[in-house]
Amino acid sequence: MSINYKDIKSEILTRITKGDLPPGALVPNEVELAESYGCARATVNRAMRELTDEGILERRRKAGTRVRMAPLREARFSIPVVREEIEGQAASYGYTLLNRQILHAPDWLRERLKLVVGDDVLHLTCLHRADNAPYQLEDRWINLARFPQAAGVDFAASGPNEWLISTVPFSDVEMSFGAAAATAAQANYLGCTTGDALFEAERSTWWEGRAVTFVRLTYPPGYRMTTRY
Numbered sequence: 001m002s003i004n005y006k007d008i009k010s011e012i013l014t015r016i017t018k019g020d021l022p023p024g025a026l027v028p029n030e031v032e033l034a035e036s037y038g039c040a041r042a043t044v045n046r047a048m049r050e051l052t053d054e055g056i057l058e059r060r061r062k063a064g065t066r067v068r069m070a071p072l073r074e075a076r077f078s079i080p081v082v083r084e085e086i087e088g089q090a091a092s093y094g095y096t097l098l099n100r101q102i103l104h105a106p107d108w109l110r111e112r113l114k115l116v117v118g119d120d121v122l123h124l125t126c127l128h129r130a131d132n133a134p135y136q137l138e139d140r141w142i143n144l145a146r147f148p149q150a151a152g153v154d155f156a157a158s159g160p161n162e163w164l165i166s167t168v169p170f171s172d173v174e175m176s177f178g179a180a181a182a183t184a185a186q187a188n189y190l191g192c193t194t195g196d197a198l199f200e201a202e203r204s205t206w207w208e209g210r211a212v213t214f215v216r217l218t219y220p221p222g223y224r225m226t227t228r229y
Contacts, residue, residue: 003039008047011037016056016067027057027065042167049170059171081162082138086130094129097156098189102144109141113204113211120144122151126159127189134190135223139216146210164205164213172206180218190220199223 015021030048034041048065051057059065086093105113105121115121126138140160142150147168155163182196190198199219205212 003037005043005046008037008044009050012051021067023067023069025067082128082136086135091130094132095159096127098127099125100155102151113143113214124155124160134220137186137189137218141214143211146212168212170205170207170212174204176202186218192221196221
């Protein structure tokens with residue numbers, strides 16, 4: 001039976017509560033943990049990120065990961081897998097890949113992700129539906145200079161969101177939220193009128209100082225976001 005990130009997270013928590021990893025103790029690095037558990041490094045990364053988000057661990061670049069001297073409660077924004085979000089509302093999930101192309105990163109994206117001239121990116125446009133109604137329009141760019149394996153995935157059956165979470169680790173995230181007027185293309189996909197106010201979320205993720213992906217998520221009028229603290 002393969003091990004998942006929840007198993008690793010539980011094991012680390014058990015070691016902390018039993019005193020095997022006391023406050024201030026240095027936690028083995030991701031490579032060592034992946035070897036000991038016989039799993040992918042991305043699996044370990046997700047477990048470590050969640051423990052860090054929950055205030056149990058403290059991660060510092062070049063200094064390693066340590067058990068916090070005292071648990072820290074922080075306000076956290078949860079970024080769910082869109083399929084799980086829709087199914088959690090007791091709705092049926094639907095997915096369509098609208099566009100897929102490999103191209104040189106445009107100027108605005110190079111500036112945003114600190115890419116260089118000639119870097120290739122995978123551009124994907126996807127529509128997620130809840131009970132056949134438009135729910136989220138995903139405009140995704142993946143840095144192929146960092147993760148060339150993405151070029152071999154067609155994403156016809158399922159979106160890049162779940163593939164990235166299960167395959168590609170990340171260490172830093174930048175997010176922004178705002179309102180935007182619907183373009184003609186967005187209105188067509190989201191079933192609204194050009195110029196309607198839409199909720200947009202933008203997210204850039206990084207791994208060890210290099211960009212992984214940038215995505216713009218656009219929602220139809222009436223969408224409501226809820227977060228817990």
